[in-house]
Amino acid sequence: MMSTSLPLLMEAEQLTKLLATDEHKLLILDTSSAENHAKHHIPGAIHIEPKALQCGTPPYPGQLPSVEQLTEMFSRVGLSDDKHVIAYDDEGGGWAGRLIWTLDVLGHKNYSYLNGGLAAWVNEDHPIQTSINTAQASDYQVTIHPAPIAEVEDIIPNLGTDNFAIWDARSAGEHNGSKVLTKRGGHIPGAVNIDWLELMDRDRNMRLVNLEQLQQRLDALGLSKDKQIVTHCQTHHRSGLSYLAMKILGYPNIKGYHGSWSEWGNREDTPIAND
Structure with missing residues (x-):
């Protein structure tokens, strides 16, 4: 709820x-x-x-x-x-x-x-604590809901379709293949690159950048709310922020590719672009 x-x-x-x-x-x-x-x-x-x-x-x-x-x-x-x-x-x-x-x-x-x-x-001088807290443990029952999870099989059939887009939150060098951290460098064909660091406002204590301006930028790059958006980085850590930003902006259909480039770039059966 x-x-x-x-x-x-x-x-x-x-x-x-x-x-x-x-x-x-x-x-x-x-x-x-x-x-x-x-x-x-x-x-x-x-x-x-x-x-x-x-x-x-x-x-x-x-x-x-x-x-x-x-x-x-x-x-x-x-x-x-x-x-x-x-x-x-x-x-x-x-x-x-x-x-x-x-x-x-x-x-x-x-x-x-x-x-x-x-x-x-x-x-900004809010109250802090230095002693370590221990939670009262619960008996949490895990149920996996697959809707937020993107797998390779969710991505490849949708490449090039009008209602699907990919947000690559890695650095420009990783995206264009000049910085290679896996067997193969580059990016998923058609992926839009916005480095996760560009979402942080360092002049405002690491808050998110202006959300209205971010939405305008996303729309201009084809990452609009009417599409299914998959976001990734190398290990779906940096793309945690791009996922979060879209949640805050009210995107209805977003997924995090948890295999990310460490999977895509190490497999032999995934298409790669270096444009």
């Missing part, structure tokens, strides 16, 4: 007020580095090691963890259907976006993203 009372994109001032009430059953999940979480975090936050959101198994380490791994992780942090998750990280939204994509896969729709994450929270 989607929460109607809390916004998907939450500002630090809003969360500060919420922390002073018991009106909402908040579960604050910090996907910052272990070092940054130990140094300072939002009061009550529970840490999720970022890499735990990926299976970590070569050659496609970014794929979804197993049901057993997901069950253990989300039971440990105390997730339940009545909890409203506040997701944040220390890097501008990649890992927090990956977490939100994972929650979509689990069918958990009660969540918000803290705009700017730890940077906005700390730099």
Whole structure:
């Protein structure tokens, strides 16, 4: 069930007020580095090691963890259907976006993203905690909802069709094949390249860039809301942010390709362009 009372994109001032009430059953999940979480975090936050959101198994380490791994992780942090998750990280939204994509896969729709994450929270002098929190564990039952997941088989038949588009969130060098991290370099034919770093406003403590201007840019590049959009990077970490940005903009039909380029570029049967 989607929460109607809390916004998907939450500002630090809003969360500060919420922390002073018991009106909402908040579960604050910090996907910052272990070092940054130990140094300072939002009061009550529970840490999720970022890499735990990926299976970590070569050659496609970014794929979804197993049901057993997901069950253990989300039971440990105390997730339940009545909890409203506040997701944040220390890097501008990649890992927090990956977490939100994972929650979509689990069918958990009660969540918000803290705009700017730890940077906005700390730099704007909101309350911090240094002691480590331990959640009251839950018995979370994992059900995989495949709609947010893109596989190779979802992509190849749709290449070149009018109602389908791909957002490649990697760097320009990775996209054009000059920087190769797999057996083959380049990009999925027809993919549009917008580097995930271009979604962060460093002058506003790593908040998302102006959303109206971003929408105009996406529309101009053919990444419009009337299409099914698949987004990827190397391991569906950076593309967690592009997925999140589209969620916030209200895109109705988006998928995260969890195999990402580590799969596409290492297979022999996937088409590649270098234009």
